[in-house]
Amino acid sequence: MKKFKRVLLLFLIILGITVFYNYPKLNILAGYSAKNTASSVFLAGRSLEFTDANDNNFSPISITSNKIDIKEKSATGSVYGLLKRKAVYREGLGAVLVTNDFDITKPQPAPKRSKPNHTVPFPYGNANHKDTIFPNIAYKKLNETIDTIFNDRNQTRSIVVVYKDKIIAEKYDTGFTKESKQLGWSMTKSITGTLFGILNCKGEINLEENNLFPEWENDDRKNITIHNLLQMNSGLEWEEDYNTISDVTKMLFLEKNMTKTQVNKSLIGKPDESWNYSSGTSNLLSGILRTKFDTHQEYLDFWYSALIDKIGMNSMVIETDMSNHFVGSSYAWATARDWAKLGLLYLHNGEWNGEHLFDKDWVSYATTPTPTSNGRYGAQIWLNKGGKHPDVPKNMFSFNGYKGQNVFILPSQDLVVVRTGLTKNADVNTLLKGIVNSIKH
Template sequence: AVVAYQDYLLAEDYQEGIDQDARILGWSMTKSVGNALFGIMDKNGAIDIEATPDIPQWQEDDRKDITVSHLLQMSAGLDWTESYSSLTNATRMIFMEKDHVKYSCLAEAEHPPGEHWYYSSGTSNILSGILRNKFDSFDDYLAFPYDSLFAPLGMHSAVIEMDNVGNHVLSSYCWATARDWTRFGLLYLYRGNWLGKQIFTEDWTDYSTSAAPASDGKYGAQIWINENPWRMPSVPTDAFYEQGFGGQRILIVPSMDLVVTVMSGNQPDFDFNSFYEQVFECLGEE
């Protein structure tokens, strides 16, 4: 775990066999990396999130009305099962399909876009395909996260794995040290600004951390929010967080000037709320 408070790296602690140089898989925290990449594209005027993506097989049915924003907000209305205990869309995509984007785009419309929220790793990989189509060359697409996000932040440990056809797996497969994951959280605390350079706009931060209309106050755009504090009743409602399967979480609390990164070692039932209560007590922020 790493605690950054009021611009200081205040505390860090590691289990035996893990140290500050160990790359740790973020699982679905990678979705928030995808958010940042779209934020950079938005700042550069390279994407319109209110536009519909150019996915040919969607143009002849109800999916033609899905916007990039619907996808970012997990409100595209696609038929998908996000469960990891059996063979589902999510596990088949991650472990069996060579092309995660192509497979995810096969999902049929189940609800009108924007009216139903459902968490979907397939949606995040559709976004990866949309991103890929914005680049003139494969090399430019591959380099984009490193040149535009990781290098400016000093996240030199960060690596995004690809599927078998070269798509960044933006649902699941970014690795970084706990310190570098904390840098990523600080970027959002600083509203997209890093050492005077605006990586993405403040408006993008607001969009990303505002509730998707269909999410009941629990999700923004590839980022969880605490407006509805169903997971963390002891945490301020201005908080938001990036979360991965197995107990990985970056908590950002703007009202406390605080970022807490926990990589709990494959403990999906880790009690984050109680842990944060202890952190707040240590900081005098109860």
């Protein structure tokens, strides 16, 4: 019996040490699982079984288990039962990870939304698009190209190809339709950046504004401008690694107010000389947007009235954090067709159905390479000027997200291509090359 007790004590000590040293990782894993489950089930309308089998089945998230509460509209994720995290869905605000002291019954202001237009065809409304046959398109080649990216290796969920404002090809994986909301991850950054473009073109914001936060007043961070932040070129410390405990995973799965996460980071480079991709920066920008409005309700409404509902992306929901700020780095959900509308807005240099939301100068600014980015990045937008996709025109630019969410804009070809999926390793260069080559210009 004494020997058994010693073995049991030793086991408990080892277990305690293991939990202690792995607690931060387990906390983040359980948080990811709970948040993703709540969004998938209550926002996107998928089942728990589908979510576990398709969205939470990759390492190390696969070690978690999830339960949902239909009445409360919540999801609880746990790791071996050692640690639990809860995420709660709120209408109009999406799902949010909450702490034990968060009052889920307290009403929160939600954005006011416009009614969808179901009578006008895509892209200016949400009615079925009118089929248009273009004589210069090799449709067989186009469809064969698209078919090649739907397989287990590429894990593609949707493809929408828009040419001259018409959908010329569209395909969805099993379990998905044109009505399915899909998480854009970092494509959300391009939404955030576009809002600055709208304010800039109205003369309501100065991109060279500095001294942005009280915490920066007494050191060199006061020299960082909104322009630097838009280009991810502030010089602020940040680690963007989703495979470990890093600044981005701690922000997304531990912080109550994500707009403040990077405020307290040190300056480790020089503004305009230190490009470093940072989700913390995009949420700083979301916080800066809040300061441009007198009330929180105005801030919430602006994202929709000035852009999202304005161009008919009525399926889109951008989720907020516990402080009710938009997670401008990562959490926009929308159908593939609605993601295509954002691409079309840029293709048309900010004009939407006769109204200018921003002008061509903003598109030029947003697609100008950030210094030291090797032609890869503009203002919250990815570029091909460095030739990352060698068989695609270098003036192509894109909104990109974790695990391979993409909206590609090809101005010379009058094309917008949306691809969503579960892996960033899909061969989009071959996909885009095949699409471009199927159209004679």
